[in-house]
Amino acid sequence: MGQIIAITNQKGGVGKTTTAVNLSAWLSILGCKVMLVDIDPQGNATSGIGVDKDSLKYSIYDLLLGNAEIEDIKKKNILERLDLIPSSIELAGAEIEMVGIKDREFLLKNILDIEISKYDYIIIDCPPSLGLLTINALVAANSIIVPLQCEYYALEGLGQLMNTIKLVQQSINRNLIIKGVVLTMFDGRTNLSIQVVDEVKKFFKDKVYRSIIPRNVRLSEAPSHGKPVMLYDKRSKGSELYRELACEVMGGE
Ligand code: ADP
Numbered sequence: 562m563g564q565i566i567a568i569t570n571q572k573g574g575v576g577k578t579t580t581a582v583n584l585s586a587w588l589s590i591l592g593c594k595v596m597l598v599d600i601d602p603q604g605n606a607t608s609g610i611g612v613d614k615d616s617l618k619y620s621i622y623d624l625l626l627g628n629a630e631i632e633d634i635k636k637k638n639i640l641e642r643l644d645l646i647p648s649s650i651e652l653a654g655a656e657i658e659m660v661g662i663k664d665r666e667f668l669l670k671n672i673l674d675i676e677i678s679k680y681d682y683i684i685i686d687c688p689p690s691l692g693l694l695t696i697n698a699l700v701a702a703n704s705i706i707v708p709l710q711c712e713y714y715a716l717e718g719l720g721q722l723m724n725t726i727k728l729v730q731q732s733i734n735r736n737l738i739i740k741g742v743v744l745t746m747f748d749g750r751t752n753l754s755i756q757v758v759d760e761v762k763k764f765f766k767d768k769v770y771r772s773i774i775p776r777n778v779r780l781s782e783a784p785s786h787g788k789p790v791m792l793y794d795k796r797s798k799g800s801e802l803y804r805e806l807a808c809e810v811m812g813g814e
């Protein structure tokens with residue numbers, strides 16, 4: 562049985578989407594069957610993997626609200642063994658529209674519970690909030706990977722995230738676990754980055770992945786070419802470290 566992993570942190574700009582895209586791509590290249598699910602209205606994972614979010618007929622919005630079937634929405638074989646459920650800006654209004662729906666926290670779970678038999682991994686790229694879309698991801702997921710940016714406020718706001726995770730565990734998804742914490746945008750030349758790594762390791766102990774993602778210009782350039790980094794510059798540090806992270810994620814079972 563495959564695993565559903567939510568990439569979550571309610572802060573924006575910490576590397577959720579970069580991690581979701583590049584982890585999904587590497588897992589598929591390493592032989593796993595993967596589906597990337599974009600539930601951020603900004604649709605950065607969708608465009609970052611090369612799908613034009615403005616010309617979609619349907620998106621995850623239609624799936625959550627029951628307007629279309631998954632087979633109409635899914636983009637198959639974006640890469641070999643990698644499928645995508647794309648997002649679009651319409652999703653921005655979905656949290657409000659979902660409020661009136663019965664079992665609104667379960668909309669994504671009900672869909673992914675059927676899909677997971679076809680995949681080794683389903684990776685969900687969450688929006689930068691703890692609203693209903695993120696709750697849907699936490700309810701659907703078996704585990705969470707939390708990206709933390711190596712900067713001064715890295716741990717700020719984590720209390721809120723931990724509380725939300727606890728609430729979901731206590732009420733709906735007892736088996737939800739934090740699978741790991743990935744440090745991103747590490748700059749080995751600064752003391753600050755090094756201090757943040759120490760601090761995060763004290764807090765999360767062995768949950769912190771050994772693969773620390775460096776600040777790497779290739780990682781920030783690749784999305785504008787609609788490519789995961791290994792197809793843009795395979796030999797870059799960013800590509801190499803996301804490969805190592807994918808190996809850790811696969812090995813940690
Ligand atoms: P989030 O999804 O958490 O908002 P993103 O993955 O979109 O964060 O990253 C925010 C910005 O930082 C993007 O422009 C992205 O290209 C860039 N970025 C992410 N990770 C790195 C990195 N390791 N090195 C350099 N730039 C990065």
Ligand code: MG
Binds near residue numbers: 579601687
């Ligand atoms: Mg994002």
